[in-house]
Each structure stands twice: as structure tokens, then as C-alpha cells.
Amino acid sequence: MPATTRQRKKSVLRRLVIPFAALAVLGYFGFHALNGEFGLVGRARIEHQVRDLEAELAVVVTEREELFARVSLLRPESLDPDMIDERARLNLNLVHADEVAILRPGYGHGR
Structure with missing residues (x-):
């Protein structure tokens, strides 16, 4: 019996497997190039x-x-009398006898 070669006709699905796989890979990378953490949208967010x-x-x-600048005024080599006076008045709530004190709520704490 002579050897016969049987030729198969390629099916339509078999011809489309590689193009569909390539499109899927291309779509995946294209999506992440736009929407990924370092894509175009991610880059705008980072900027x-x-x-x-x-x-x-x-x-x-x-x-x-x-x-x-304020701390440099408190150094021993450059003490500013006005700065010392301001801090003493603020922390000790002191005023001179000839001064008028105007009390405002919440002023002077944490300054």
C-alpha cells in the first residue's frame, strides 16, 4: 500500500489563535501604559x-x-532684651504697672 499524505485544511479558529493572543497581550500592556501606576494617568497623579x-x-x-531667626535671638552671645521681655510676658503673664492689658481669648498659648 502506497503511503499517502493526508492534508488537513486549517480551521478558521486555528488561524486566529495567534492574532487574538497578540491582541490580548497588546491590549494588556496598552491598558497599563495608560492606567497603570506609572502610566499616563499615574504620571499626572505623581506630578x-x-x-x-x-x-x-x-x-x-x-x-x-x-x-x-527667633532662636538665634535667644542665644547667650546675642540676647535681645526685647525678645526676653516678650517671652517673659507671654509665659508669666506679666505687664508693667503703667501698661494696659487687653485680654483676647486663646491668644498667647502655643505661640
Whole structure:
């Protein structure tokens, strides 16, 4: 009996497996390129956080510089009599006899 070769006709589904798999992989990576943590939307979110944190840093640096200036006035080598007087009045609730004190609620604590 002679050997015969049987040719099979490729089915439609078999022809579409690789293109569908490629589309699925491409869709997966495309979705994450847009919506992933480091995608286009995530990048905008990160840039927004950077702007917020830079603004907060500027506020904190300004506060630090103000505090540093006030602390430098309290150092022994550069004591400022006005600063000592201000702190004593604030902490001890003292006034001179010839001064008028105006009391405001909540003022003077935690300053």
C-alpha cells in the first residue's frame, strides 16, 4: 500500500489563535501604559503630588527660617532684651504697672 499524505485544511479558529493572543497581550500592556501606576494617568497623579509636596516644603522651610531667626535671638552671645521681655510676658503673664492689658481669648498659648 502506497503511503499517502493526508492534508488537513486549517480551521478558521486555528488561524486566529495567534492574532487574538497578540491582541490580548497588546491590549494588556496598552491598558497599563495608560492606567497603570506609572502610566499616563499615574504620571499626572505623581506630578500633582510633587507640586503639593513642593508647596508644603516651601511653607515648612519658611517656618524653619523664622524659628531659626527667633532662636538665634535667644542665644547667650546675642540676647535681645526685647525678645526676653516678650517671652517673659507671654509665659508669666506679666505687664508693667503703667501698661494696659487687653485680654483676647486663646491668644498667647502655643505661640
